[in-house]
Amino acid sequence: MIPAPPPPAGPVPYAKAQALPLLRDMLRIRRFEEKCAEMYGAGKIRGFLHLYIGEEAVAVGALHALDAGDNIVATYREHGHALVRGVGMDVVMAEMYGKREGCSRGRGGSMHLFDAKARLYGGNAIVGGGLPIAVGLALADSMQGVARVTACFFGEGAMAEGAFHESMNLAALWKLPVLFCCENNLYAMGTALARSEAQTDLCAKAASYGMATLRADGQDVVAVREATLTAQGHVREGDGPFFVEYQTYRFRAHSMFDAELYRDKREVEAWKTRGPLHTFSARLKAEGKLTEEEFLALDRDALAEVDRAVAFAEAGTPEPVEDLLRDVISPSPRPSPRGEGELR
Ligand SMILES: Cc1ncc(C[n+]2csc(CCOP(=O)(O)OP(=O)(O)O)c2C)c(N)n1
Numbered sequence: 001m002i003p004a005p006p007p008p009a010g011p012v013p014y015a016k017a018q019a020l021p022l023l024r025d026m027l028r029i030r031r032f033e034e035k036c037a038e039m040y041g042a043g044k045i046r047g048f049l050h051l052y053i054g055e056e057a058v059a060v061g062a063l064h065a066l067d068a069g070d071n072i073v074a075t076y077r078e079h080g081h082a083l084v085r086g087v088g089m090d091v092v093m094a095e096m097y098g099k100r101e102g103c104s105r106g107r108g109g110s111m112h113l114f115d116a117k118a119r120l121y122g123g124n125a126i127v128g129g130g131l132p133i134a135v136g137l138a139l140a141d142s143m144q145g146v147a148r149v150t151a152c153f154f155g156e157g158a159m160a161e162g163a164f165h166e167s168m169n170l171a172a173l174w175k176l177p178v179l180f181c182c183e184n185n186l187y188a189m190g191t192a193l194a195r196s197e198a199q200t201d202l203c204a205k206a207a208s209y210g211m212a213t214l215r216a217d218g219q220d221v222v223a224v225r226e227a228t229l230t231a232q233g234h235v236r237e238g239d240g241p242f243f244v245e246y247q248t249y250r251f252r253a254h255s256m257f258d259a260e261l262y263r264d265k266r267e268v269e270a271w272k273t274r275g276p277l278h279t280f281s282a283r284l285k286a287e288g289k290l291t292e293e294e295f296l297a298l299d300r301d302a303l304a305e306v307d308r309a310v311a312f313a314e315a316g317t318p319e320p321v322e323d324l325l326r327d328v329i330s331p332s333p334r335p336s337p338r339g340e341g342e343l344r
């Protein structure tokens with residue numbers, strides 16, 4: 001059993017007007033993903049589906065500490081990052097459905113949400129795959145003299161990948177503006193960190209590249225935001241990359257195909273008592289910054305947004321079969337079904 005951390009101490013250091021948007025975004029993610037699970041059961045969403053339920057404080061706290069013009073790179077557990085970044089819930093849901101109106105034109109699905117205008121560069125199914133992309137984006141910015149942070153989210157499982165070490169090394173060597181955001185939810189599929197890693201102190205691994213590090217309670221949206229504010233300030237000042245470990249927990253299975261035989265149900269229940277939504281709303285209520293009516297209104301708004309997104313996705317168009325080879329690059333060009341014989 002991996003014990004849950006103690007509850008957050010001290011008052012929320014934000015006024016009501018600053019605190020409620022954090023709660024609102026956590027509710028939007030939670031309600032969106034609950035609907036995704038339902039629609040998966042109904043056969044409307046297919047393929048892989050990895051839910052972020054329980055981890056919402058990480059994407060919300062971190063993205064609320066970044067500028068809207070910063071780059072975001074994420075994993076296949078990225079619905080929350082897309083929603084907080086401002087990708088419309090309607091086009092995200094349409095992508096989940098594989099519809100042409102989706103943010104990746106229905107080509108990517110749950111694991112490949114992408115929106116260049118929002119500077120969301122995936123959505124990546126490959127564990128550790130986002131790290132070199134983030135380093136490349138930051139290298140481009142630094143060569144072009146653009147002042148921007150690239151925040152790269154990845155799970156602790158990615159830290160066993162060669163791509164992680166190569167990316168950390170180059171980012172530190174070239175002092176690139178990358179904020180490495182490790183979402184440490186303690187498990188990589190069914191493998192607990194200590195079963196696969198000789199060094200379980202993730203900050204120590206990052207520090208071995210001479211990188212500044214911070215560890216934050218990923219179940220507390222305030223702790224996440226504050227740690228990220230510090231870290232992004234360091235990166236923005238030109239002091240090189242920064243690594244933040246957010247200690248969090250997923251309340252659901254790894255994906256929709258996981259019997260969860262590797263963890264004790266009591267452990268899951270204990271961590272649920274540290275759920276980011278109810279602990280934050282309880283603190284705000286205790287401090288007189290939130291009434292039950294206001295909470296219910298935020299929840300109603302989130303549910304209504306989800307209903308509109310489902311209607312949009314249902315009304316969308318499936319990718320026509322004859323278009324399936326469009327934008328697919330092949331080393332041996334073959335005539336397309338339209339007979340044009342060219343790569344596009
Ligand atoms: C390179 C690579 N190896 C293996 C997999 C299969 N795989 C998918 S998710 C996953 C676990 C990753 O765990 P972690 O990085 O901690 O992220 P989490 O799912 O916990 O958010 C693995 C091994 C993959 N997608 N890519």
Ligand SMILES: [Mg+2]
Pocket residue numbers: 155156157183184185186187188189
């Ligand atoms: Mg993990």
